[in-house]
Amino acid sequence: MTRGGSALGRLWLIFRRDCAALLGGARGRGGATLPLLFFISVAMLYPFGVGPDARLLARTGAGVIWVAALLAAILPLDRLVEPDVEAGFFDQWALRGLSEEAVMLVRIVAHWLCFGVPLMLATPVAAALLSLDLTQLGRLELGLLVGTPGLAAIGVMIAALTAGLRGGAALGGLLLIPLAVPMLIFGAGSLQPGGEGGLALLAAASLVAVAIAPFAAGAAIRAARE
Amino acid sequence: MAFPLSRAAMQPCRLTVDDLACRRGDRVLVRGLRFVAGPGDALHLAGPNGIGKSSVLRVLAGLMRAYAGRVEAIGTIALSDERLPLDGHRPLGQALAFWRRIDGAVDTGDRFGLDDLADVPVRYLSTGQRKRAGLAALAASGAGIWLLDEPLNGLDPHWAGIAQSVIEAHRAGGGIAVIASHQPLALAQLAVVSLLDHVPAPDILP
Numbered sequence: 087m088t089r090g091g092s093a094l095g096r097l098w099l100i101f102r103r104d105c106a107a108l109l110g111g112a113r114g115r116g117g118a119t120l121p122l123l124f125f126i127s128v129a130m131l132y133p134f135g136v137g138p139d140a141r142l143l144a145r146t147g148a149g150v151i152w153v154a155a156l157l158a159a160i161l162p163l164d165r166l167v168e169p170d171v172e173a174g175f176f177d178q179w180a181l182r183g184l185s186e187e188a189v190m191l192v193r194i195v196a197h198w199l200c201f202g203v204p205l206m207l208a209t210p211v212a213a214a215l216l217s218l219d220l221t222q223l224g225r226l227e228l229g230l231l232v233g234t235p236g237l238a239a240i241g242v243m244i245a246a247l248t249a250g251l252r253g254g255a256a257l258g259g260l261l262l263i264p265l266a267v268p269m270l271i272f273g274a275g276s277l278q279p280g281g282e283g284g285l286a287l288l289a290a291a292s293l294v295a296v297a298i299a300p301f302a303a304g305a306a307i308r309a310a311r312e
Numbered sequence: 313m314a315f316p317l318s319r320a321a322m323q324p325c326r327l328t329v330d331d332l333a334c335r336r337g338d339r340v341l342v343r344g345l346r347f348v349a350g351p352g353d354a355l356h357l358a359g360p361n362g363i364g365k366s367s368v369l370r371v372l373a374g375l376m377r378a379y380a381g382r383v384e385a386i387g388t389i390a391l392s393d394e395r396l397p398l399d400g401h402r403p404l405g406q407a408l409a410f411w412r413r414i415d416g417a418v419d420t421g422d423r424f425g426l427d428d429l430a431d432v433p434v435r436y437l438s439t440g441q442r443k444r445a446g447l448a449a450l451a452a453s454g455a456g457i458w459l460l461d462e463p464l465n466g467l468d469p470h471w472a473g474i475a476q477s478v479i480e481a482h483r484a485g486g487g488i489a490v491i492a493s494h495q496p497l498a499l500a501q502l503a504v505v506s507l508l509d510h511v512p513a514p515d516i517l518p
Binding site for chain 2 (some may be wrong): 100
């Protein structure tokens, strides 16, 4: 009997569905706007905390944006994978011969689109609030472009690992921080004068995360079935 | 009630289970399970709550590893269990259309009376309506082997009758149905496997 189109066609359908689910506040757990608002709030609150000294803000602001991006990555963790495990989506995809790894890769891309890209779009606003100049903004955006895929990959991996655990959301936050520290170090490091090497290391760390995450997440989903 | 067959010809399917043992945690639930099901066969996995009916179905589906023994399935498998793989916030019509597109399924008609509910978000459905939606997704999948976990749970007598006639239509079209249920089923030529006969004796637990 004929079932469905090609595997790629099915993955494309899943990708569109993932994007819709992650963008909207679909499951009563807040959509893509929540991390974004959090991100902007940090940039808004920081000058209140350290005072309006533009030089101080300009020197530290880019690092603050990286910290905010990392912490914002924690917010969507509990709705990245768990609702679909509970509803049996992953089992249904497995029955249709779609590998968990492929589905997870699709989810990482969808998550990056719904998390990383909005963050990059909001960064000029955050940069203005923190008195960053255009050069810094450019470097920051470049760093986020390279680093957010890694953050998204780590997020999906941890969401898969903690899906179904009690208190998984809190645990996920704790797990994400150490894994994301390399991104933070290289990302913030790339902003220093002569920090281009940091950008390369950031790209490397991000690439490693993107390469490993689908397999780790897929294995986690399979292990949770037993 | 008779329904038109959803498919003119279905690939011959077969489900062979040989000396299957099934483990959950560190407990062997069932052992020595053996059966062969061919086109048109229906099998009722019977037994009280907690005996391992759902676990056996998940092993048959390939979602869990068999502790011992062998499962060989020829043909595609569809599973409907207590979970409803539909997005809660989406209207039922759209949520079902997602799976229809994934499966490239032909429209098999509104056998479960869901057309009236097409605009209702999935999370507002009642227990029985959820069950009907799950069965409709299963029926539209085009799979040859249906694994059903308590398919009649939450259905009133009317819809329970319809559900069973849809299963009969699937069998008439050459499909296989394996049904885990603690309830009696009114299906023709139903092979009943009582899992109580396959519970390992306590002294041979690992």
